[in-house]
Amino acid sequence: MKQTKDVVLINAPSQFYSVDSMGNEMQTDKTYSVGLAYVSSSVKRAGFDAGFIDGNFYRIPVDDIVEQVAEQRPEAVGMNVTLPNLSVVLETARKIKDSYDPLIIIGGPGATLLHDKIISHDSIDVVVRNEGEITVPKVLSGAELEYIPGITYKKNSVAVVNSRSEPITDLDSLAFPDTSIIPDELKETGIVSMFTTRGCSNQCTYCSTPQIWDRKIKFRSPESMIEEIDNYRRDFELKEIHFLDDTFTVSRKRLNAFLDAYVASGMHKDVKWRCLSRINTVDEETLIRMKDAGCYHISYGIESANEDVLKRIRKNITPEKAKDVCEMTSSIGIKTKAFFMIGFPWETEKEIKETLDYAAALDVDRVGINIVKAYPGTVLYEEVNRMFPYTSGFSSGIDYKGPEKIQQCLNKYAAIPERSCNPYFSTQELLGFAEQGFQRFMENRGEIQ
Known part of the structure; x- marks a missing residue:
C-alpha cells in the first residue's frame, strides 16, 4: 500500500x-x-x-x-x-x-x-x-x-482480522490532544475534557469499556496531567476541566498525588474541575481533599435501588452505601449527580419503581435516568441474546448499502433503541417511567410545582 x-x-x-x-x-x-x-x-x-x-x-x-x-x-x-x-x-x-x-x-x-x-x-x-x-x-x-x-481490513473483498495491537502502557508517551481541533466557541467557555486513565477492572455486566481498552488500568502520571493542563492554559483562558475517566478516583495513591501537585501549582484557585467516581472508592477525607483542590462536581453511577438487580449486574455496591456517600458528598459542598438505568431484561415494574422512588428522594443535585442498552461484547448483550434473540444484536442479515438499511443500524444501537431489552415494556413505556422519575425528583427539590 x-x-x-x-x-x-x-x-x-x-x-x-x-x-x-x-x-x-x-x-x-x-x-x-x-x-x-x-x-x-x-x-x-x-x-x-x-x-x-x-x-x-x-x-x-x-x-x-x-x-x-x-x-x-x-x-x-x-x-x-x-x-x-x-x-x-x-x-x-x-x-x-x-x-x-x-x-x-x-x-x-x-x-x-x-x-x-x-x-x-x-x-x-x-x-x-x-x-x-x-x-x-x-x-x-x-x-x-x-x-x-x-x-x-479487506483482502480481495474478504474481511481479515489481524491480531490485537499491544495496549499502550505508557500513557505519558502519547502526544497531548490536538488543541487546534477544539472549536473556538468551546475555547471561549474555557472548558476542556481530559482522559487520565484507560481500562476498567470492574465487572459490571452492561459496560463495554473492558472490550474497548481492557481490564488492566493504565494511569497517566500527575506530572503529565499537570503538563497537559498547562498546555491548555497557554492556548486559551482555562476555567474548567471535565475528567472523563470512568472512575477518576480508582487509585487513591494516584489521586492524592494529583491533588498535591494541582494545589502546589496554584491552578486550583481559578480552574475548577469535575469527575466521574464510584461509590466504593471515596471516603470523607478524600472528598474534603478533592473539594479543597477545586473539585466542584462528582457524578456517581448507582444504576438501581434493588439489591438483586445490583448483584445481577455485578455493581458491587448497596443502595444504603450509595445514599450515605451521596449525602456525604453534598454535605462537604460538592455538587452531585446520580445515574440510574431502567429496563434490564429481567426487571419488573416493581423493581423499576423502587429505583425511581429511591432516585426521587436522594440527596443529590441532579439525576440521570437512562434506558438500558445491550452493547456488543458485554455480558448483558450475551444474556439478552440468549433470552430474547430478536431484541438486540447486529443482524448478519442487514445490508449496509442503502440509507434505509443504515437506519436499521441506528435502530439497533441508538441511545434510545427501537426495541427495549425488556420483554415487559417498550422503549416508549420505559421513557414514560423515566419522565415520571424526573418529575418527582424535581418536585421534591421544589423546582417544579
Whole structure:
C-alpha cells in the first residue's frame, strides 16, 4: 500500500438522544472528540498533514461534510464510531466513496465492538480497533496491512482480522490532544475534557469499556496531567476541566498525588474541575481533599435501588452505601449527580419503581435516568441474546448499502433503541417511567410545582 500524505479526520454528527429533567428527548451537549484529538496529534507527530471537520459540534449535514472532503480531496479520511453516530458514519463514507476514492479508515469505541460488521460495508477500507494513536499512523505509512496489528481490513473483498495491537502502557508517551481541533466557541467557555486513565477492572455486566481498552488500568502520571493542563492554559483562558475517566478516583495513591501537585501549582484557585467516581472508592477525607483542590462536581453511577438487580449486574455496591456517600458528598459542598438505568431484561415494574422512588428522594443535585442498552461484547448483550434473540444484536442479515438499511443500524444501537431489552415494556413505556422519575425528583427539590 502506498504512503498517504494527508488525511482529514471527521467527527461525524451524533444522533444520541437522552432525556432531560422534564423527561423530554434532547440531543446531548455539543462537545469535541478527545479521542480524535489524540489521533490528530499522533498523526501530525508522525509527519502527516491532518485536517479536521467537526460535523458533530457544528451539526453539519452529511452532504456538506462530503462536499468539504471532496474539495480538499485528501488521500485518506478517518471517522470515529460511537454507536449513536453509526448510521451517519456509514452514510458519510458511502457518499465520499461515490465522489472519489480515498482510503476510508474507521475507528472509535463502536468500531472496536462492531469491526467485523462495519468492514462489510462496501465503502470502508480499514477498521482500527482499540487504541488508534500508534495504529493509524502505521496505516497511513503505506505498510502492508497484513502486518499491522489492531486492524480489520479487506483482502480481495474478504474481511481479515489481524491480531490485537499491544495496549499502550505508557500513557505519558502519547502526544497531548490536538488543541487546534477544539472549536473556538468551546475555547471561549474555557472548558476542556481530559482522559487520565484507560481500562476498567470492574465487572459490571452492561459496560463495554473492558472490550474497548481492557481490564488492566493504565494511569497517566500527575506530572503529565499537570503538563497537559498547562498546555491548555497557554492556548486559551482555562476555567474548567471535565475528567472523563470512568472512575477518576480508582487509585487513591494516584489521586492524592494529583491533588498535591494541582494545589502546589496554584491552578486550583481559578480552574475548577469535575469527575466521574464510584461509590466504593471515596471516603470523607478524600472528598474534603478533592473539594479543597477545586473539585466542584462528582457524578456517581448507582444504576438501581434493588439489591438483586445490583448483584445481577455485578455493581458491587448497596443502595444504603450509595445514599450515605451521596449525602456525604453534598454535605462537604460538592455538587452531585446520580445515574440510574431502567429496563434490564429481567426487571419488573416493581423493581423499576423502587429505583425511581429511591432516585426521587436522594440527596443529590441532579439525576440521570437512562434506558438500558445491550452493547456488543458485554455480558448483558450475551444474556439478552440468549433470552430474547430478536431484541438486540447486529443482524448478519442487514445490508449496509442503502440509507434505509443504515437506519436499521441506528435502530439497533441508538441511545434510545427501537426495541427495549425488556420483554415487559417498550422503549416508549420505559421513557414514560423515566419522565415520571424526573418529575418527582424535581418536585421534591421544589423546582417544579
